[in-house]
Amino acid sequence: MVDDLHWLNYAPFSLTRDEKRAWITSRMQALTAHHYTACQPYQRILDGLGVSSQSIVSPETVPFIPVSLFKQLSLASVAEHDIVKTMTSSGTTGQAVSKIYLDKLTAANQQKVLVKIVSAFTGAARMPMLIIDAPSVMKDRNMFSARGAGILGFSIFGADRTWALNDDMTLNLEAVEAFAEKYQGKPVLLFGFTFMVWQHFYQALAGSGNKVDLSAGILIHGGGWKKLHNQAVTPDEFANRLHAVSGISRVCDYYGMVEQTGCIYMQCEHGHLHASVFSDIIIRDPRDFSVCPAGEPGIVQVMSVIPESYPGHSLLTEDEGILLGEDDCPCGRAGKYFRILGRLPQAELRGCSDTYAAQF
Numbered sequence: 001m002v003d004d005l006h007w008l009n010y011a012p013f014s015l016t017r018d019e020k021r022a023w024i025t026s027r028m029q030a031l032t033a034h035h036y037t038a039c040q041p042y043q044r045i046l047d048g049l050g051v052s053s054q055s056i057v058s059p060e061t062v063p064f065i066p067v068s069l070f071k072q073l074s075l076a077s078v079a080e081h082d083i084v085k086t087m088t089s090s091g092t093t094g095q096a097v098s099k100i101y102l103d104k105l106t107a108a109n110q111q112k113v114l115v116k117i118v119s120a121f122t123g124a125a126r127m128p129m130l131i132i133d134a135p136s137v138m139k140d141r142n143m144f145s146a147r148g149a150g151i152l153g154f155s156i157f158g159a160d161r162t163w164a165l166n167d168d169m170t171l172n173l174e175a176v177e178a179f180a181e182k183y184q185g186k187p188v189l190l191f192g193f194t195f196m197v198w199q200h201f202y203q204a205l206a207g208s209g210n211k212v213d214l215s216a217g218i219l220i221h222g223g224g225w226k227k228l229h230n231q232a233v234t235p236d237e238f239a240n241r242l243h244a245v246s247g248i249s250r251v252c253d254y255y256g257m258v259e260q261t262g263c264i265y266m267q268c269e270h271g272h273l274h275a276s277v278f279s280d281i282i283i284r285d286p287r288d289f290s291v292c293p294a295g296e297p298g299i300v301q302v303m304s305v306i307p308e309s310y311p312g313h314s315l316l317t318e319d320e321g322i323l324l325g326e327d328d329c330p331c332g333r334a335g336k337y338f339r340i341l342g343r344l345p346q347a348e349l350r351g352c353s354d355t356y357a358a359q360f
Contacts, residue, residue, distance in 0.1 A: 274329070
């Protein structure tokens with residue numbers, strides 16, 4: 001263990017700029033020192049870069065490694081017998097996948113942090129849950145990577161879980177209508193991956209000519225927009241079309257990755273993705289990796305305070321984003337807020353939705 005876990009008591013969006021910078025800097029120093037000692041490949045990387053935990057004086061000076069490195073190296077900071085779970089990223093056939101090694105502590109903290117972040121948007125009460133996927137996803141070990149883990153992770157927020165799709169990915173209209181009728185006018189949670197929500201739920205429902213009343217519900221979705229962008233479907237159109245067939249008005253996207261499970265970035269009511277106190281985001285210029293000011297697009301670097309069993313606390317992603325501001329989002333949540341612009345050119349498909357959509 002790097003240090004005590006007092007930080008688990010933080011409210012997700014409670015620290016303003018100076019408070020959070022001090023906290024993130026301290027935690028990154030501790031994690032970097034821990035992984036330097038415990039993971040030899042990581043130690044060699046930092047030695048090659050000529051940096052160490054002592055080099056960290058601010059979030060901007062935290063050394064990062066490319067997220068693709070987890071596809072090429074075995075990076076663990078715990079003994080093999082302490083690994084309780086190995087997470088794998090989404091990947092199309094022939095694509096290498098990331099392998100993320102979790103011990104009990106890191107796995108437990110991932111779940112605790114996920115609960116705190118999501119509950120800040122949905123409330124503490126568990127809601128009846130409609131999962132926009134097929135039950136077979138939990139049985140097929142080839143699919144049980146980021147997609148299965150995502151469903152499993154978000155299922156802790158649901159009660160009386162209902163699957164919206166049959167195993168052949170067709171809409172189970174009877175089950176959806178029964179769910180909507182049973183909980184009409186009551187808060188419900190819908191969860192699914194973006195492209196699958198669009199193709200197998202919205203398009204199938206619209207094509208059937210049926211409408212269901214889920215107007216009191218909230219939809220949480222994520223996992224990639226590439227396929228929908230190619231179809232010229234904007235986030236606004238996505239939300240409006242879903243509202244037309246289901247009455248649902250609360251649609252919440254999120255940004256996250258298996259390499260930093262638990263530290264997701266939820267979308268607020270104003271369409272902004274938010275970094276919690278458990279994570280940080282920096283936008284870097286692709287030419288020299290300098291820090292981009294707010295409003296200037298660049299490569300997304302993400303930091304997470306959770307990973308102790310593997311050196312995934314500071315990663316350079318393959319995504320392009322833009323910082324919109326800090327501590328002044330109209331939603332009232334403290335911290336940085338931003339937008340993801342898409343994948344960098346030549347970057348592999350990574351999101352669950354994009355990986356699934358690549359099959360079509």
